[in-house]
Amino acid sequence: MRFLTSGESHGPKVNAIVEGFPSNLPVNKERMQEELFKRQGGYGRGRRMQIEKDTFEFGSGIRHGKTLGSPIMMEVNNDDFKHWVNIMGAEPITEEEEAEMKRIITKPRPGHADLVGGMKYNHRDLRNILERSSARETTARVAVGALCKELLYALDINITSRVTKIGEVTDDGVYNFDELSDKSSDSSVRMISDEATKQAEETIDDAKKRGDTLGGVVEVIVENPPVGLGSHVHYDRKLDAKIARSIVSINAFKGVEFGMGFKMAETPGSKVQDEIKFDSEDGFYRSSNNLGGFEGGMTTGMPIVVRGVMKPIPTLYKPLMSVDIETKEAFTATIERSDPCAVPAASIVAEHMVAIEVAEAILDKFPSDDFGDLKASLELYNKRLSEY
Numbered sequence: 001m002r003f004l005t006s007g008e009s010h011g012p013k014v015n016a017i018v019e020g021f022p023s024n025l026p027v028n029k030e031r032m033q034e035e036l037f038k039r040q041g042g043y044g045r046g047r048r049m050q051i052e053k054d055t056f057e058f059g060s061g062i063r064h065g066k067t068l069g070s071p072i073m074m075e076v077n078n079d080d081f082k083h084w085v086n087i088m089g090a091e092p093i094t095e096e097e098e099a100e101m102k103r104i105i106t107k108p109r110p111g112h113a114d115l116v117g118g119m120k121y122n123h124r125d126l127r128n129i130l131e132r133s134s135a136r137e138t139t140a141r142v143a144v145g146a147l148c149k150e151l152l153y154a155l156d157i158n159i160t161s162r163v164t165k166i167g168e169v170t171d172d173g174v175y176n177f178d179e180l181s182d183k184s185s186d187s188s189v190r191m192i193s194d195e196a197t198k199q200a201e202e203t204i205d206d207a208k209k210r211g212d213t214l215g216g217v218v219e220v221i222v223e224n225p226p227v228g229l230g231s232h233v234h235y236d237r238k239l240d241a242k243i244a245r246s247i248v249s250i251n252a253f254k255g256v257e258f259g260m261g262f263k264m265a266e267t268p269g270s271k272v273q274d275e276i277k278f279d280s281e282d283g284f285y286r287s288s289n290n291l292g293g294f295e296g297g298m299t300t301g302m303p304i305v306v307r308g309v310m311k312p313i314p315t316l317y318k319p320l321m322s323v324d325i326e327t328k329e330a331f332t333a334t335i336e337r338s339d340p341c342a343v344p345a346a347s348i349v350a351e352h353m354v355a356i357e358v359a360e361a362i363l364d365k366f367p368s369d370d371f372g373d374l375k376a377s378l379e380l381y382n383k384r385l386s387e388y
């Protein structure tokens with residue numbers, strides 16, 4: 001399976017095309033749509049999310065609620081485009097018209113792709129970079145992830161996510177899969193503990209008042225993954241490595257950890273490795289899950305537990321210093337309308353990126369033309385493992 005996305009933030013649409021997805025998988029469009037709505041929510045989002053509806057449509061690859069095996073196209077309209085038709089239209093315009101639009105950006109925003117992208121692609125209007133580097137693109141990724149979640153549901157693999165930190169507020173709520181799933185439609189900060197939720201909302205309000213922004217940590221959990229997804233035999237087949245790349249590919253994500261994560265540095269080996277046990281009913285299992293579900297780049301069958309850290313949103317209403325690319329004079333950076341904190345929304349994106357990686361690993365390992373063949377093959381494989 002592979003996929004591509006396209007679209008500018010204030011252009012007409014964002015799209016995704018997924019290729020290599022099996023035929024005969026029933027897809028629940030309403031359930032997929034809910035995932036896109038969840039990405040729009042979360043405490044700390046700015047005004048743009050009140051403009052967008054993020055309803056998606058299939059353009060190809062689905063017939064009567066089932067996949068055909070052909071490329072699946074999904075598209076979402078940018079409702080904000082109607083306010084940007086002149087600025088973002090596809091028709092050529094004259095230099096005078098361009099100057100009149102006054103939305104040309106020459107003051108790059110620190111922490112964004114603006115300056116380096118403008119230099120690399122030789123644009124003097126940095127909007128030509130900003131539009132594609134915007135996290136609006138994550139709408140299309142969530143559509144792909146929602147499709148992948150349909151495959152995971154059909155194989156009884158569950159995936160969810162939560163926020164564990166916003167600024168200095170940490171959620172110590174204990175991980176419980178059912179509770180997490182219940183909270184997943186929560187429009188607040190997506191933390192478990194009510195006390196932490198309240199504190200996180202206050203800290204976001206406070207940052208907003210100060211014209212500042214906040215980052216945080218998100219956690220994704222996959223329950224019941226098949227044993228042996230990914231492979232130890234080559235660096236680019238290790239599934240933990242692919243998941244790490246996918247998490248860091250999300251706008252503003254700067255680090256990843258699995259299981260006990262960075263605490264492993266200060267913990268002796270005897271308290272890190274998960275001891276191996278055997279039980280005649282469940283077969284082999286681990287007595288703990290400090291390694292977050294991976295050994296040798298392969299799933300152990302324990303839940304996959306992965307966290308990603310998001311930097312604070314780079315556009316500040318009290319902007320930082322920058323340099324105008326035309327005059328070379330120091331100026332405060334351009335302010336584009338912006339979210340003070342997008343960590344809760346980003347946890348949904350992270351969940352969907354992990355869903356994509358896990359689905360892709362399943363499609364790599366088992367026959368993937370027809371969903372029925374895939375399911376039968378997975379059942380046979382699980383039977384073999386139960387006798388190992």
Ligand SMILES: Cc1cc2nc3c(=O)[nH]c(=O)nc-3n(C[C@H](O)[C@H](O)[C@H](O)COP(=O)(O)O)c2cc1C
Nearest residue numbers: 112113133134135251252314315338339342345346
């Ligand atoms: C869901 C989500 C929403 C975001 N919203 C904003 C925003 O409103 N303003 C902003 O400056 N950055 C926002 N970002 C982050 C920027 O897109 C990102 O920092 C920028 O493109 C530069 O990429 P980098 O931080 O990965 O280097 C958002 C990121 C995500 C995942």
Ligand SMILES: C=C(O[C@@H]1CC(C(=O)O)=C[C@@H](OP(=O)(O)O)[C@H]1O)C(=O)O
Nearest residue numbers: 048133134135136139251336337338339
């Ligand atoms: C549009 C989305 O997020 C946007 C991501 C974003 C950025 O710079 O990444 C900047 C903001 O864009 P705008 O200036 O149009 O409000 C966010 O709203 C979205 O998540 O769908």
